[in-house]
Amino acid sequence: MSGFDERQRAFEAKFARDEDVAFRITARRNRLVGHWAAEKMKLTPEEADAYAKAVVQADFEEAGDEDVIRKLLGDLTSAGVEISDAEIxxxxxxxxxxxxxxxxxEQN
Structure with a gap:
């Protein structure tokens, strides 16, 4: 194996690892945001856990955060919580x- 092939494989492995870390952090962020919104909607702990999972799932609808923002804004507004797009x-x-x-x- 040439030095170029080794560097290419190392770069690909780093890229895959970085993508995995970014995905995990985004999923965690969405879960935290889901719990924040659930608290605003005064959901029970069980409902809050289910809602946080639903927010994580909502992020798979399209690239970016707009799907999550749309879900949060819609759900909070439906629950009678006054909130702005900017606050979300x-x-x-x-x-x-x-x-x-x-x-x-957690990594340390």
Whole structure:
């Protein structure tokens, strides 16, 4: 195997690992956002867990965060919670930081 092939395989392995980490952090972030929204909607702990899983699933509808934002905004509004798109986006950013921190702490 040439040095080029070894570098290429190492690059591909790193890329796959980085993608896996990004996926895990995003899923964790969505779960945290789901629990945040469930708390605002005053759901029971069991309902909150189910709702957090539904938010994670909603992220598979399309690329980006718009599917998650749409779900959260629709569900919160239907539950009578007054909230803006901007507040949801801000919370998603804050939960992304928290999810990344939690992930890093678990790796150490």
């Amino acid at each position: 986006r801000q919370t998603i950013e804050a939960k992304a930081v928290e999810a990344r921190r939690q992930f890093i702490e």
